[in-house]
Amino acid sequence: MSKAVYFHIPFCEQICHYCDFNKVFLKNQPVNDYLDAMAMEMRNTVQRFGNRKMKTMYVGGGTPTSLNLKQLDKFLKSIHETFTLVEEYEFTVEANPSNVDLDKLKLLKKHGVNRLSIGVQSFDDGLLQKIGRDHNKDEIYMIIENARNAGFDNISIDLMFGLPTQTLEKFEQSIDKARSLQVEHVSTYGLQVEPKTIFYNQMRKGKLMLPSEETEVSMFELLIQKMITHGFHHYEISNFALPGKESQHNLTYWNNEDYYGIGAGAHSYVNGVRRKNAGPLKHYMNRITETNFPYVEEINVSDKEKMEEELFLGLRKRAGVSKRVFYEKYKRTLDEVYGETIANLVEKGLLEDNGDWIRLTDKGVFLGNEVFQAFLE
Numbered sequence: 001m002s003k004a005v006y007f008h009i010p011f012c013e014q015i016c017h018y019c020d021f022n023k024v025f026l027k028n029q030p031v032n033d034y035l036d037a038m039a040m041e042m043r044n045t046v047q048r049f050g051n052r053k054m055k056t057m058y059v060g061g062g063t064p065t066s067l068n069l070k071q072l073d074k075f076l077k078s079i080h081e082t083f084t085l086v087e088e089y090e091f092t093v094e095a096n097p098s099n100v101d102l103d104k105l106k107l108l109k110k111h112g113v114n115r116l117s118i119g120v121q122s123f124d125d126g127l128l129q130k131i132g133r134d135h136n137k138d139e140i141y142m143i144i145e146n147a148r149n150a151g152f153d154n155i156s157i158d159l160m161f162g163l164p165t166q167t168l169e170k171f172e173q174s175i176d177k178a179r180s181l182q183v184e185h186v187s188t189y190g191l192q193v194e195p196k197t198i199f200y201n202q203m204r205k206g207k208l209m210l211p212s213e214e215t216e217v218s219m220f221e222l223l224i225q226k227m228i229t230h231g232f233h234h235y236e237i238s239n240f241a242l243p244g245k246e247s248q249h250n251l252t253y254w255n256n257e258d259y260y261g262i263g264a265g266a267h268s269y270v271n272g273v274r275r276k277n278a279g280p281l282k283h284y285m286n287r288i289t290e291t292n293f294p295y296v297e298e299i300n301v302s303d304k305e306k307m308e309e310e311l312f313l314g315l316r317k318r319a320g321v322s323k324r325v326f327y328e329k330y331k332r333t334l335d336e337v338y339g340e341t342i343a344n345l346v347e348k349g350l351l352e353d354n355g356d357w358i359r360l361t362d363k364g365v366f367l368g369n370e371v372f373q374a375f376l377e
Helices: 031-049 069-082 102-110 125-130 137-149 168-180 198-204 213-229 248-254 281-291 303-314 323-330 334-347 362-366 368-376
Strands: 004-009 053-061 084-095 115-121 155-161 185-190 233-236 239-241 260-262 267-270 273-277 295-300 351-353 357-360
Touching: 004 069, 004 248, 031 069, 031 260, 031 281, 053 248, 069 102, 084 248, 102 137, 115 137, 137 155, 155 168, 155 213, 168 213, 185 213, 213 233, 213 362, 248 303, 281 295, 303 323, 303 334, 303 368, 323 334, 334 351, 334 368, 357 362, 362 368
Parallel strands: 004 053, 004 260, 053 084, 084 115, 115 155, 155 185
Antiparallel strands: 185 239, 233 239, 260 267, 267 273, 273 295, 351 357
């Protein structure tokens, strides 16, 4: 039974050069019609699948905070008209430093949002401009100050490394500035150049100057060292948290548990079926009007695929995969299904097996894709 729900707001005031998420420019878009369609999808989803009590809710994008106050209020009200939150809940909204003032933060807080995920990416103004962000470092400090004044005590920021012209020294400065903000959580991402992005087009023309692979590895090593030194728990390959501040919503994904996905291009996983929503706004809204649901793809996940996903998602967590939990889910032992693969990866020094669980070694963290691929084969 799903206890998590993701909402997708696809609107952006500026498109970042690296972004391949489902997004559109905000200007001249049918925002209110889209929010109405989302509200209908919420109601229909609960009616079909039954559960409205959520432990975690997450609003992502796009840029959710590109909505104006009236639109944001309408959207959040529609959530509470359909879903209820359990007592110990987590409700996250992604926020952009350039379009969030104190009034928006107070509105989020009023509607029960208790966690912010802020798209910082870098504290270098020149680098921010180079990657297409529309904020500067001063706005980062302002949003954190306003968020604290609005009562938020669970703030996550995103940082990127491996960016064009970024040096190890510049990245270290960003890490140190992030720590000075005293946030509770940091998510980090190495740049992946995806098709249909501005960076992809620049790379094809030979105009994208990226750090070497060795420099990128050094950046990640430095990040891990500094975050752990400052008391953060490296609980997932790309994520660091103060004790008790781990992202409960993202753990739903890494634990391979059910979740609803609401909005254009959103994905859901309920009762062993993965569903994908239509991405283009008009297509999404038309499908809801005509058929009540925006699904363009429904895939029944086989037991073999479920077990594979349990491994390549679960091994992202530094705690790894529990052999007991695996058996409870699939009625087969982990060693019975993957014993030979596990033994090979242990021999290579990429996995650790203590009899109760398997997890990535420190070396394995840097070669995670090799480990995950082994279980898919």
